[in-house]
Amino acid sequence: MEEKYLKDFIIALIVILLIAFGVKNVSLYNQVEEVPEKSQYSDIALDQELLSEIRNIENSIQDRKDFVFTVQKDPLEQNLIVKTIQDLEQQWRQKIEDMVRLESTIIPEQGEKKAAIAYQGKTNIYTIGDNFAKGKITDIALGEITYVYNGRENKIKVQKLPEKPKAIQEKNKSKKNREYNW
Numbered sequence: 001m002e003e004k005y006l007k008d009f010i011i012a013l014i015v016i017l018l019i020a021f022g023v024k025n026v027s028l029y030n031q032v033e034e035v036p037e038k039s040q041y042s043d044i045a046l047d048q049e050l051l052s053e054i055r056n057i058e059n060s061i062q063d064r065k066d067f068v069f070t071v072q073k074d075p076l077e078q079n080l081i082v083k084t085i086q087d088l089e090q091q092w093r094q095k096i097e098d099m100v101r102l103e104s105t106i107i108p109e110q111g112e113k114k115a116a117i118a119y120q121g122k123t124n125i126y127t128i129g130d131n132f133a134k135g136k137i138t139d140i141a142l143g144e145i146t147y148v149y150n151g152r153e154n155k156i157k158v159q160k161l162p163e164k165p166k167a168i169q170e171k172n173k174s175k176k177n178r179e180y181n182w
Contacts, residue, residue, distance in 0.1 A: 088165045095162065097121040100133050102156045105140055113140035117156075 039045075046054070096118075103116040103123060112127045119133045126145075130137050134156075135149030144157045 085168060089168050092162075092164055092168065099162075100156070101161075102145055102158050104158060105143060105145065107140065107142055115140050115145045117145075 097120055099118070101118045103118050106114040106116075115126050115137065116123050117126055117132055124132070126132055126137055128137055128140055132147070135147040135154070137145055137147045138153070139146040144155050146153060146155050148154075
């Protein structure tokens with residue numbers, strides 16, 4: 001018999017809890033329905049001008065995040081506009097190394113004709129029939145070579161090195177007042 005009362009007690013307790021939750025739910029719903037027209041925080045709210053400035057700043061930040069840099073150097077480096085003497089000299093040396101330049105031709109009375117060709121910072125001696133960076137040498141004359149590249153005949157004449165930038169020349173002159181024969 002005791003179990004019967006215990007079962008009735010639990011059922012009554014569950015019913016009472018359900019009624020209490022229902023009353024609490026209705027009271028919360030009534031509080032939500034009573035939202036005031038003017039908020040208590042309206043005096044510290046943002047005006048439209050300030051809100052548009054904030055949106056512009058957020059868009060600018062997002063654009064910067066999405067931007068892809070295509071330069072090789074660090075864009076935050078401070079001396080990109082002004083090149084140092086070392087940068088100029090390195091740029092000049094790179095230009096020289098990228099050139100295919102005929103330095104000289106050797107035409108003896110007897111023996112093979114030879115040509116000194118500089119490319120990628122190295123000077124190599126070639127004879128007629130040799131392959132080099134731009135094709136195959138077909139003839140060596142005084143001060144020029146003839147070569148075939150992609151089925152076309154071309155000529156290279158002996159040429160000097162390009163002039164150094166003035167900033168580099170001034171640097172070398174100021175050291176010991178000598179001019180180098182590059």
